[in-house]
Amino acid sequence: xxxxxxxxxxxNEKRYSNHTVRAYKSDLEQFTLFCDEHNxxxxxxxxxxxxxxxxxxxLLDNNNTSRSVNRKIxxxxxxxxxxxKSGVIDEIPTDKVVVPKMGKKLPGFVKESSMNLLFDNFNxxxxxxxxxxxLIMMLFYSTGIRLSELVYLTVPNVNFYANQxxxxxxxxxxxxxxxxxxxxxxxxxxxxxxxxxxxDNNYVFIKKDGNPVYHKLVYRVVNKYLNSITSxxxxxxxxxxxxFATHMLNNGADINAIKELLGHASLSATQIYTxxxxxxxxxxxxxxxxxx
Numbered sequence: 001x002x003x004x005x006x007x008x009x010x011x012n013e014k015r016y017s018n019h020t021v022r023a024y025k026s027d028l029e030q031f032t033l034f035c036d037e038h039n040x041x042x043x044x045x046x047x048x049x050x051x052x053x054x055x056x057x058x059l060l061d062n063n064n065t066s067r068s069v070n071r072k073i074x075x076x077x078x079x080x081x082x083x084x085k086s087g088v089i090d091e092i093p094t095d096k097v098v099v100p101k102m103g104k105k106l107p108g109f110v111k112e113s114s115m116n117l118l119f120d121n122f123n124x125x126x127x128x129x130x131x132x133x134x135l136i137m138m139l140f141y142s143t144g145i146r147l148s149e150l151v152y153l154t155v156p157n158v159n160f161y162a163n164q165x166x167x168x169x170x171x172x173x174x175x176x177x178x179x180x181x182x183x184x185x186x187x188x189x190x191x192x193x194x195x196x197x198x199x200d201n202n203y204v205f206i207k208k209d210g211n212p213v214y215h216k217l218v219y220r221v222v223n224k225y226l227n228s229i230t231s232x233x234x235x236x237x238x239x240x241x242x243x244f245a246t247h248m249l250n251n252g253a254d255i256n257a258i259k260e261l262l263g264h265a266s267l268s269a270t271q272i273y274t275x276x277x278x279x280x281x282x283x284x285x286x287x288x289x290x291x292x
Contacts, residue, residue: 002045003028006082027075049096066100073099107242114229128193128208133221135190140237143177144244144262147237151215154202169263177261245273
């Protein structure tokens, strides 16, 4: 009875989507079934925090992810808050439940040897688009910029004298990123061809009709060339951003410097790359140390 009232509350008062309502209903039905099958209590209304803890353990033991379990706990929290406000129960049992920690998903990155293979051995087409696409890949990998930052990069913001580019990042925050001689050579080569066909715009990256590139086009370019060198599930501009940061850290760069190059607002956003590097160090240790 109370579950049906709760579903009506979600639908009519909270205005949740049909998909969300179905998910909440399914979670409550699973919890009720668990209680019934384990002779704990076939009525979730009167279940206490110990029953909920047993359900959490059951879910985790049956290969449910922490994310999935936390979503189900959110369902129970919302349900019991509804019952509490309705005067059905005197306390909220989920207040005594500790939710599982969400495991941080480490960013995927391409091996250094694979990136070297791409730039040293892969034959990009000797066309305008081939020259442009090579520069796109190299700029992502050499600077760690975001997709939107590359798409909206303008020619006046490329400083050949100081070997640096100026990009507009999140929250309209400008930052300066240096680049090396190799990238400078590639930019010069590309701009020579670009300036022959560019329409009346200042964007660095354009299509062969002279108009600026767009996000999906650049994404497809990156996906195409990463497909030739890596088996990673995700092959996107952000993968190259992760690759830039990881390779910099692996080769001794200071994490604060990487934070500034990436344009992160806080160091905590950059520190995920230390986990990736430490994982690599552990593998090296386990392989190399005689008593590991």
